[in-house]
Amino acid sequence: MGYQMSEKDYGDLVRKLSEDYRIFAPVRKIGEGRFEGTDVVRYDFVTDADEIELEKKSDYPFREFLTPLSETLFYFTEDKVTEAGLDPRPVLIFLRSCDVHALKRIDDIYLKNGRDEDWFYRRRRDLVHLVLIGCTHSYANCFCASMGSNQTDEYAFSIEKREDGCYYSDVKDEKFKTAFEGLKAEKKDVTPSYVTENRTKVTPPDRIPASVYRDKLWDEYDARCIACGRCNFVCPTCTCFTMQDIYYSDNGKVGERRRVGASCMVDGFTNVAGGGQYRRKHGERMRFKVLHKIGDFRAKFGYNMCVGCGRCDDVCPAYISYANIISKVAKASEDAGKEEK
Ligand code: SF4
Numbered sequence: 001m002g003y004q005m006s007e008k009d010y011g012d013l014v015r016k017l018s019e020d021y022r023i024f025a026p027v028r029k030i031g032e033g034r035f036e037g038t039d040v041v042r043y044d045f046v047t048d049a050d051e052i053e054l055e056k057k058s059d060y061p062f063r064e065f066l067t068p069l070s071e072t073l074f075y076f077t078e079d080k081v082t083e084a085g086l087d088p089r090p091v092l093i094f095l096r097s098c099d100v101h102a103l104k105r106i107d108d109i110y111l112k113n114g115r116d117e118d119w120f121y122r123r124r125r126d127l128v129h130l131v132l133i134g135c136t137h138s139y140a141n142c143f144c145a146s147m148g149s150n151q152t153d154e155y156a157f158s159i160e161k162r163e164d165g166c167y168y169s170d171v172k173d174e175k176f177k178t179a180f181e182g183l184k185a186e187k188k189d190v191t192p193s194y195v196t197e198n199r200t201k202v203t204p205p206d207r208i209p210a211s212v213y214r215d216k217l218w219d220e221y222d223a224r225c226i227a228c229g230r231c232n233f234v235c236p237t238c239t240c241f242t243m244q245d246i247y248y249s250d251n252g253k254v255g256e257r258r259r260v261g262a263s264c265m266v267d268g269f270t271n272v273a274g275g276g277q278y279r280r281k282h283g284e285r286m287r288f289k290v291l292h293k294i295g296d297f298r299a300k301f302g303y304n305m306c307v308g309c310g311r312c313d314d315v316c317p318a319y320i321s322y323a324n325i326i327s328k329v330a331k332a333s334e335d336a337g338k339e340e341k
Pocket residue numbers: 224225226227228229230231232265315316317318319320
């Protein structure tokens with residue numbers, strides 16, 4: 001069932017939903033961008049439709065609710081461990097099709113990548129309902145169509161503003177229908193908009209021969225990449241973290257344990273005892289990041305981890321294009337395949 005809504009209806013809907021749900025959505029933060037006078041779109045909790053940015057693609061990912069940059073997991077004393085509390089109210093996350101596909105990848109890592117599910121992730125995940133933001137056009141650097149993440153039907157309801165100034169929604173989850181029924185919205189068949197083609201196109205390789213791991217193509221990034229880690233922090237599929245114990249007392253027996261986001265591109269990520277470091281060169285780190293997302297993950301779960309959202313390309317201060325690197329890896333894989341024959 002779908003609905004066509006006026007701006008007022010849409011505002012009433014969000015207000016009504018915010019009585020029962022916490023709403024986590026992209027918000028335009030005025031003047032908080034990288035350069036003076038620029039804005040940034042990042043996720044935050046909102047209660048008003050005016051706060052939600054439906055037009056611009058978010059610069060930062062939706063996963064900040066599910067995998068916060070810093071999350072206290074539990075508190076400990078000498079003989080007792082207490083899990084950190086979590087607001088039990090359900091959460092509505094507004095996100096795009098590529099992000100819904102990214103969520104599937106994060107679920108795989110936290111819930112299906114070992115014997116047990118990650119308990120701390122699971123309790124957050126169980127609170128989440130998805131609101132799909134329809135994409136009426138492609139954005140700079142998106143290559144979602146190439147990665148097969150341009151369309152989804154995994155959502156509770158969709159929302160988008162179209163050229164006629166009205167808001168359109170397709171409601172899949174029955175329990176949200178009551179929120180719409182109370183509005184003056186007109187019932188209509190609605191299919192969420194999605195892009196079928198992006199200006200940036202890639203063809204990820206089906207197989208990456210081992211020789212590509214030693215290919216010279218990675219050397220370029222020793223100098224170009226400054227190892228700032230921005231590409232990791234904006235990526236909706238990056239899941240690496242580290243642990244920090246914060247001690248409240250000198251004897252180290254009272255404190256809290258935090259899970260903190262980590263970046264495979266920055267110094268220290270591969271440090272080991274004795275001063276060792278597995279990937280010192282920035283090109284080696286790039287190789288690890290790229291091949292993890294289009295090689296290793298696929299070997300385990302059967303599809304690519306990268307969803308082609310283009311955020312890493314948007315944010316890189318060195319103008320390094322992940323999409324270009326996928327094409328280089330595809331070419332190197334093809335050449336290596338020919339040599340093998
Ligand atoms: S690829 Fe770009 S964004 Fe990522 S670490 Fe290197 S310089 Fe930073």
